Each structure stands twice: as C-alpha cells, then as structure tokens.
Amino acid sequence: MHVSSLGFRTDLALLTSSGSVVEDRGTHLVVRSPDNPSYFWGNFILLAQPPVPGGEKEVVGAFHTEFPLADHVSIGIDTADLTDEARAAFEAAGMTVDVATVLTAGSLVAPREVEAELHELTSDDDWEARARLSQQLYPQTSEEAFMTFARQKNAQERRLVDAGRGTRFGAFVDGALVSTAGIFVTEEGVARYQSVETHTDHRRKGLAAAVVHAAGQHGLDRLGVRTLVIVADTDGDAIGIYRRLGFADLERQLMMEKRSGEWASMDA
Template sequence: MDVRSLAWRTDVALRAYAGGEVEDRGDHLIVRTPANPTFYWGNFLLLAAPPSTASVEHWLAVFEDAFPEAQHRTFGVDGCRGTLDDLGGFRAAGLGVEVSTVLTTHALAAAPPSVDGAVVRPLSDDRDWEQQVELSMSDPDLAGGREFATRRARAERGLVEDGHGLWWGAFVDDVLAASLGVFVASTGLARYQGVQTHPAYRRRGLCTALVHAAGRHALAELGARRLLIVADPDDDAVRVYRRAGFRDGETQLQAARLPRG
C-alpha cells in the first residue's frame, strides 16, 4: 500500500522506528506496537480509502482478527483532502470520527522573545525522562495510566537514542513544564510529536518556544528541509503553529471506539 498522506506516512514510519510492526495487506496496513498494546494509535488499521457504510462491519472484523485482545478500535484513512463525510460509515457504526489539520513549512517565522524563567533544551538524563512521564500524567484525558505513559516515554527515548531526532523540554525552576519531539520520518521531512504543556504552565509561550527551538534544530542539524505538525483545527495550538510560519496543507482522517473509563 502506497501511503499518500504525509501525516500517516510519518506516523507509520515513527511507529516502525520505535519498534513497531507494519504489515501491508494491500488495501490496508496493520500497525502494531507489541511493547505497548494499550497504545491506541500504535495499534491500528490504516485503510487505503474511506469505507462505505456497508463495509464498516467488515473492517471491524478485520481489526478484531488483527488485535484479538484489544478493547479499542482505531482506524486511519489515507488521503490528503478528506472530510468528515468520508467517515460517515464509521460514524453510523457508533465510532468517534475526527479530521485533523496537517501543517507544514520550509522556514520558520522569526523566533519570539525568550520566555522569562524558562530553559528550553533537549531531554537528556533519567531525571528528565521521569519528568516526561509525570508531565503525561498531568493530562486529564490520558488513557492507560502510568504504565502506558512509562512505556510511551521509553519509546520516545528510544527514538532519540537511535538518532532519529530529539525530545525537547521547557523547564521552569527545573520542572518540565512542556515538551515535544521532532524526528526525521522520511528523507528531508521532520515530524513534530507529542506536544504537551502542564495545565499550570499554559499560556506562557512555552509551546511557541519549543516549536521554534526544535524546528530550527531540525532544519539546521537533522537534514530536514520541511517541517510537519498535525493539530486539532479547533485547538488554540493551531494558531501557535500558524504564527510560527506553518501553513495548512492536508487533512488527516481517523475513527475510534475507545474503552470507557
């Protein structure tokens, strides 16, 4: 399967770099993350085209065959210009559907002034990565608890140690207040990952500082010629990315049924 979407192409590449498995079935990919089976978007199907309403039950059965122990159902749909209408079959079957905005740039806008009291640098030692887990735990929407957050941080650190990029943090009084990763996911293309800010430190410009620092490093040191980030079109963060020089390009389609609680 030739993945057209830059967002899904980089997602799949990063899952593989982190030790995941990608099985090509022609009209879909099965992406598995054996080290973290409760990672919803590390264990999913990527479909080559939007499913019809009549075919959704078939795809649910394919998912259940691929992930017999899973309590979730997660699907990506390849393509560059999709809309919620393309996910109508999944929505009719009771899955939540989402269209994200894919933004790219070849050059960042001028960097903003530094944030008073914040130190922006890559994560480096065990203490930094322990704080990465704690930062994840501050997210009220985190599913999977500490075990999931620990496994995810281990995979993120592995990407860094394997030389694919860096995970950046904004530290306030030596506390990790915000973080994100940037990794080269294909030749010349660097992908941002996992943008998060502790609720107590939001609206201080930390995300903006991280986006600029990580992007400048990727363009200057990682061989990237283009930067890519994916965002909820209704989230405040998308405005941060546009001010940093990113422009809307593709859309990314996904559908999910997640465990309750």
C-alpha cells in the same frame, strides 16, 4: 499499499523506526506496537480508501479480529474524503471521527521570549518527568495504566534519540518540566513533531511555541531537515500557535477512535 498522506507516512516511518511492525494487506495496513498495546496510534488499521457503503461495521470488526485484546479501536483512512453517510455510519458503530490538519514549514518565525529554561531531555529523570507531565493531562485515566503507556512511549522515542534521528525539548520552570515537544527525522530532509504537551497551569504563556520552535530549529540546523511536519486538531488552540510560527496547512488526516476499559474516559 502506497501511502499518500504525509501525515500517515511520517507516522509510519517513526513507528517502524522505533520497533513497530507494519503488515501490508493490499487494501489496508495493520500496524502493531507489541511493546505498547495501549498506544492507540501504534496499534491501528490504515485503509487505502473509505469502505464501500455499509462496510463500516465490517471495518470495525476487522480491527477486533486483528487486535482481540485491545481496549480501543483506531482506524485511519489514507484520504480525508468521507461522505456524510459514511461518517454517520462509523459514528453509529461507536467511532469518534476526527479530521486533523497536517502543516509544514521550511523555516520558523521566532516566538516571544519566555520565562523558562529550554533544553533537550537527556536524563532518566527528564524522561520520567515527561511521562508524569503526560499523565497529569489525562487525570480521568488510572495513573497505573497511563504511566505504563507513557513509559513505553518514552522507550520508543528514546530508541529514536539513540539512533540519532532527533530529540525532545522541554521547557522547565523552577526545575519542573511544564512543556515539551519532540522532533524526529522520518526520511531525508523531513522531520515530524511528536506529542506537543503543556501543563494546564502553564498554558497561554508562550511555552508551547517556545519548545516547538526550539525543536524545529534543532531539526533545521542540526539534522539537515528542510521540511518540518506537525499535525494539529483542526479546531483546537494549538493550530493557531503553529501557524504563527510559520507553519502552513498542507492536507487533512482522517482518524477514528473508540475507547473502552481503562481508556473510556480519556479525552480525545
């Protein structure tokens, strides 16, 4: 199956580079991350096209067949075009439909200076702090379940770091990690951001812009990247930060989720 979406194409490149497996079924891909089964977008189905009218429940059923033990359903579609009827049908099947925005930049605008120390995550303590930061953003989910997921996600990213494909930057205030962003090469000349996160007590201080800029400049200056790719909630606050740094909208990325078990109360 040919994937046309830059958002999904870069997602898949990073997943396969860090140990995930992609099975091509012709009309769709099945993506598995055996080492991190609770990673929603490491274990999902990607459809080439929306299903025929009335086929939405069948698609959800296909996910359960592929991932019978999963506490979630994650389905992507390699086109942002979804009719109102199809959206309503997926929502009736319990799915939350999200159309994110994929943005790109070939150069970045410098943000304002911040009162924080910026550097790459290198030590085990740095990466554990990153897992703790992620967990603090989702207090509704049990600490044990989330930390298992976050540490496995760290392990995937550190494999990319070890392979020389990129790095993760952090902003530290009084020695504590409060904001972070990763950048990793997906194909020649292209790099994709991963998981831009800022502690709730340190937002609106320019820290997210600072780490995104630092990671992006690393990609442009050190990794031979010409195009930076980032994905944001279309209606969220982060997209404005990215646009002010010089990113421009390129396309929409269609993703649908349903969460249950430990993850039912986790915000999308």
